[in-house]
Amino acid sequence: MARSLIIQMFILLAIYELLQQRKNDLTVGIILDENLLDAAIAGKDILAVNKVGTAEGVNPNFLLRQIALGHVVIMQRFGEEPIGIGYGLKTKINANIGSSTEIFDPDDEVEKAKVAERYGADTITDLSMGGPIDEIRRRISEETTVPLTTVPIYQTVVETGSFEAVTENDLLRMIRKHVVEGISSIVIHAGFTMEMLEELRGLRRIMGLVSKGGSFTAAWMLRKHKENPFLSQFDEICKILAEKDVVLSLGNTMRSGCIHDIMDGPQNKEIGMNAKLAKHANMLGVQVIIEGMGGHISPDKIPIYVNHHKAKTDHRPLFVAGPLPIDIGVGYDHISGCVGGALAAGAGADYLCYITPSEHLALPNANQVRDGVVAFKIAAHIGDTLKYGLRPEDKNLAEYRKAKDWENQFLSAIDGNRAKEIHLQDDTKTCSMCGKYCAISLMEDYLN
Amino acid sequence: MARSLIIQMFILLAIYELLQQRKNDLTVGIILDENLLDAAIAGKDILAVNKVGTAEGVNPNFLLRQIALGHVVIMQRFGEEPIGIGYGLKTKINANIGSSTEIFDPDDEVEKAKVAERYGADTITDLSMGGPIDEIRRRISEETTVPLTTVPIYQTVVETGSFEAVTENDLLRMIRKHVVEGISSIVIHAGFTMEMLEELRGLRRIMGLVSKGGSFTAAWMLRKHKENPFLSQFDEICKILAEKDVVLSLGNTMRSGCIHDIMDGPQNKEIGMNAKLAKHANMLGVQVIIEGMGGHISPDKIPIYVNHHKAKTDHRPLFVAGPLPIDIGVGYDHISGCVGGALAAGAGADYLCYITPSEHLALPNANQVRDGVVAFKIAAHIGDTLKYGLRPEDKNLAEYRKAKDWENQFLSAIDGNRAKEIHLQDDTKTCSMCGKYCAISLMEDYLN
Numbered sequence: 001m002a003r004s005l006i007i008q009m010f011i012l013l014a015i016y017e018l019l020q021q022r023k024n025d026l027t028v029g030i031i032l033d034e035n036l037l038d039a040a041i042a043g044k045d046i047l048a049v050n051k052v053g054t055a056e057g058v059n060p061n062f063l064l065r066q067i068a069l070g071h072v073v074i075m076q077r078f079g080e081e082p083i084g085i086g087y088g089l090k091t092k093i094n095a096n097i098g099s100s101t102e103i104f105d106p107d108d109e110v111e112k113a114k115v116a117e118r119y120g121a122d123t124i125t126d127l128s129m130g131g132p133i134d135e136i137r138r139r140i141s142e143e144t145t146v147p148l149t150t151v152p153i154y155q156t157v158v159e160t161g162s163f164e165a166v167t168e169n170d171l172l173r174m175i176r177k178h179v180v181e182g183i184s185s186i187v188i189h190a191g192f193t194m195e196m197l198e199e200l201r202g203l204r205r206i207m208g209l210v211s212k213g214g215s216f217t218a219a220w221m222l223r224k225h226k227e228n229p230f231l232s233q234f235d236e237i238c239k240i241l242a243e244k245d246v247v248l249s250l251g252n253t254m255r256s257g258c259i260h261d262i263m264d265g266p267q268n269k270e271i272g273m274n275a276k277l278a279k280h281a282n283m284l285g286v287q288v289i290i291e292g293m294g295g296h297i298s299p300d301k302i303p304i305y306v307n308h309h310k311a312k313t314d315h316r317p318l319f320v321a322g323p324l325p326i327d328i329g330v331g332y333d334h335i336s337g338c339v340g341g342a343l344a345a346g347a348g349a350d351y352l353c354y355i356t357p358s359e360h361l362a363l364p365n366a367n368q369v370r371d372g373v374v375a376f377k378i379a380a381h382i383g384d385t386l387k388y389g390l391r392p393e394d395k396n397l398a399e400y401r402k403a404k405d406w407e408n409q410f411l412s413a414i415d416g417n418r419a420k421e422i423h424l425q426d427d428t429k430t431c432s433m434c435g436k437y438c439a440i441s442l443m444e445d446y447l448n
Numbered sequence: 449m450a451r452s453l454i455i456q457m458f459i460l461l462a463i464y465e466l467l468q469q470r471k472n473d474l475t476v477g478i479i480l481d482e483n484l485l486d487a488a489i490a491g492k493d494i495l496a497v498n499k500v501g502t503a504e505g506v507n508p509n510f511l512l513r514q515i516a517l518g519h520v521v522i523m524q525r526f527g528e529e530p531i532g533i534g535y536g537l538k539t540k541i542n543a544n545i546g547s548s549t550e551i552f553d554p555d556d557e558v559e560k561a562k563v564a565e566r567y568g569a570d571t572i573t574d575l576s577m578g579g580p581i582d583e584i585r586r587r588i589s590e591e592t593t594v595p596l597t598t599v600p601i602y603q604t605v606v607e608t609g610s611f612e613a614v615t616e617n618d619l620l621r622m623i624r625k626h627v628v629e630g631i632s633s634i635v636i637h638a639g640f641t642m643e644m645l646e647e648l649r650g651l652r653r654i655m656g657l658v659s660k661g662g663s664f665t666a667a668w669m670l671r672k673h674k675e676n677p678f679l680s681q682f683d684e685i686c687k688i689l690a691e692k693d694v695v696l697s698l699g700n701t702m703r704s705g706c707i708h709d710i711m712d713g714p715q716n717k718e719i720g721m722n723a724k725l726a727k728h729a730n731m732l733g734v735q736v737i738i739e740g741m742g743g744h745i746s747p748d749k750i751p752i753y754v755n756h757h758k759a760k761t762d763h764r765p766l767f768v769a770g771p772l773p774i775d776i777g778v779g780y781d782h783i784s785g786c787v788g789g790a791l792a793a794g795a796g797a798d799y800l801c802y803i804t805p806s807e808h809l810a811l812p813n814a815n816q817v818r819d820g821v822v823a824f825k826i827a828a829h830i831g832d833t834l835k836y837g838l839r840p841e842d843k844n845l846a847e848y849r850k851a852k853d854w855e856n857q858f859l860s861a862i863d864g865n866r867a868k869e870i871h872l873q874d875d876t877k878t879c880s881m882c883g884k885y886c887a888i889s890l891m892e893d894y895l896n
Binding site for chain 2: 100101102103129130154157158197200201205206207208209210211212214215216218219222257258259260261296298299300325326327328329330331332334335336338339342346357358359360361362363365368374375378379381382385386389390391393394395397398399401402409412413414415416418419420421422423424425426428431432433434435436437439440442443444446447448
């Protein structure tokens with residue numbers, strides 16, 4: 001009798017374990033039986049989707065529908081919290097980090113990644129091109145939890161040593177390697193052709209082509225006299241990504257590099273091409289983000305271009321770098337970019353790539369990463385206020401400010417550490433801004 | 449014969465000197481026979497107006513007409529370059545500096561004033577309330593050249609020691625003192641009444657009343673049970689200002705202190721009252737700027753409020769502090785404020801008061817003054833791009849960037865010193881951002 005009870009208990013435990021296992025499986029698309037996009041199209045209950053729904057305060061059925069339509073993607077790292085990017089969700093921000101051929105201390109990059117996560121980056125992109133690239137990526141992966149993106153052509157080019165020597169197979173091999181390692185998303189620049197490059201040459205823009213991954217792809221094409229390798233290998237790439245639910249980010253090669261270079265043929269054609277590729281990738285079970293509108297765009301055109309881009313890409317998640325609405329703010333491009341990002345997000349951009357103070361000048365250090373992240377958290381929050389109306393976070397902070405509850409004010413701020421540091425920069429033990437002549441204190445008795 | 453030639457020469461020299469003198473007189477309204485506004489209304493040729501026309505690239509006749517209509521003011525310090533603020537002109541920015549009751553080293557304030565001027569503040573406002581206030585103002589005046597503004601009630605209150613002890617005559621005496629010293633502009637909070645204060649009390653805003661000068665004026669009224677002293681003494685104040693062509697800045701007491709406090713009765717009534725006062729002051733020969741829209745306003749409402757304010761004040765020059773489009777950016781309010789300022793300027797605000805990273809937290813130090821000035825130069829430039837279309841400065845910088853002409857890039861930037869510092873932060877002797885994998889370099893041969 002006792003023995004049969006023990007057996008029964010074991011059976012129950014096994015069932016429980018199985019259920020737990022199934023629950024864990026559902027958190028990560030990676031080990032779902034079918035891929036996340038297919039499951040969403042079939043309207044299945046997906047834990048990752050439910051989690052995003054809870055985090056965002058939106059109905060999971062709404063989310064499933066938006067994922068099925070390609071308007072929202074779920075990005076995640078194995079075993080970590082998933083995030084949603086796209087229509088109806090909070091604007092997300094990405095922080096680019098990574099070594100260059102001149103500066104490549106893995107510790108620095110790990111520190112930058114941790115700083116980016118600490119101050120609120122929703123995703124991190126590792127653009128490393130110098131030093132032990134695999135090690136840097138592995139360590140970033142170990143020491144952070146947010147989704148991680150790469151641009152596999154970077155490592156391929158730097159490790160092969162020349163554009164001429166890189167084969168299409170090398171590119172596929174690198175993509176596969178990153179995917180197997182558990183990368184959440186990869187960027188490829190598949191949306192332009194030799195014909196667009198030729199058209200670009202005829203245009204004589206001031207800044208030509210400024211996308212790094214795009215210029216690598218273009219250099220490969222021009223030196224090897226071949227069509228875009230990501231285009232010819234597109235189905236194969238989608239197959240690799242679909243297997244592990246890795247999000248495809250379609251790069252923005254033709255973006256403008258100064259505000260005097262305005263929307264032109266190649267830029268417009270790339271949007272069209274990326275829209276087609278996105279549709280195709282969706283059919284192959286791959287979730288897609290489209291990069292666009294990045295770079296430098298005069299402020300009046302930002303909302304117009306966002307609407308144009310969204311309409312032309314069937315409202316797929318729009319990823320925007322910046323944009324910078326002026327060029328003369330160099331050294332403070334995180335601030336100019338914050339204005340551009342706020343305008344873009346307000347008009348419907350879903351996902352902003354931060355810009356740091358060192359943009360156009362140097363590889364950012366950890367402090368500059370922090371400045372960039374915070375500036376773009378501000379942009380995203382302003383964008384969300386434009387998209388969705390007044391946000392409760394601001395009301396909370398105002399109420400703590402009114403109550404002169406400094407600690408809770410700092411806790412409610414985007415970067416309360418910095419706020420606290422400034423508040424304590426003098427030894428006055430009060431808010432030294434107005435001292436005893438504080439307007440709030442003066443009017444307190446009368447107004448309350 | 450030779451003697452008569454010498455006499456003739458002396459006469460010619462005397463006439464030339466006289467003409468030069470006259471020319472100098474004209475640069476400063478202060479020693480014009482009649483005041484600048486009257487001269488502009490009469491369509492006279494005024495050197496200060498011509499100078500502003502040249503600096504702004506606008507026709508002096510257009511300027512004269514706008515000054516006569518009250519749409520533009522000319523602000524100047526004795527013997528220094530005049531600046532124009534208002535319709536059709538570049539957006540200007542003001543930097544607030546000044547000691548507080550806790551922190552009052554004159555050297556610090558002089559340093560802040562110099563930093564503000566160096567990084568492009570068009571005007572400086574000295575808000576000193578601690579230490580030797582007269583000495584601080586005198587030294588700032590000696591060591592800078594841009595127009596200088598004060599809020600005379602600050603010094604009156606701190607020197608008298610209590611609101612109750614301050615008389616209307618004390619306020620007039622302080623205004624006269626600042627004017628005689630050569631201040632370019634003064635701020636008074638004349639646009640609200642006891643009735644508006646009572647209405648405000650009934651509203652239960654989160655943040656109540658946050659204007660410092662406004663709260664001083666209100667505290668005076670409430671404690672002495674008297675109507676607004678600047679209102680009852682308005683004609684006398686105008687007489688003092690008109691004599692020396694000092695610009696009147698009508699303060700914004702009823703502005704909101706958080707984005708959840710939206711436009712309400714008192715705010716709207718103050719705009720109306722300031723509009724009436726401005727018309728009256730113009731008739732008394734006083735040029736007027738109206739402060740408005742400052743504080744905290746959600747980003748969607750910024751352009752709407754600017755248009756409302758401009759229409760309601762007969763399109764008089766609009767001075768805006770910030771505005772801050774969100775509240776949770778504390779510690780980085782110069783960045784949030786840059787977004788708000790850009791939106792406000794783009795919609796028609798003429799003159800932005802900067803916000804520093806230390807807003808709401810502490811008295812700014814010199815570095816924070818620099819950060820605030822640059823952030824608002826960016827806001828003004830974005831605003832001008834929205835007002836007037838693409839600006840040549842950005843094209844210049846882009847061309848230098850394309851040519852990799854670093855020195856000229858720095859010279860074209862708003863704060864080239866900072867840009868240079870960042871560019872040289874690593875010892876790589878190249879742009880460490882991309883190193884040898886620079887997109888511009890890669891595509892150079894193909895595209896040029």
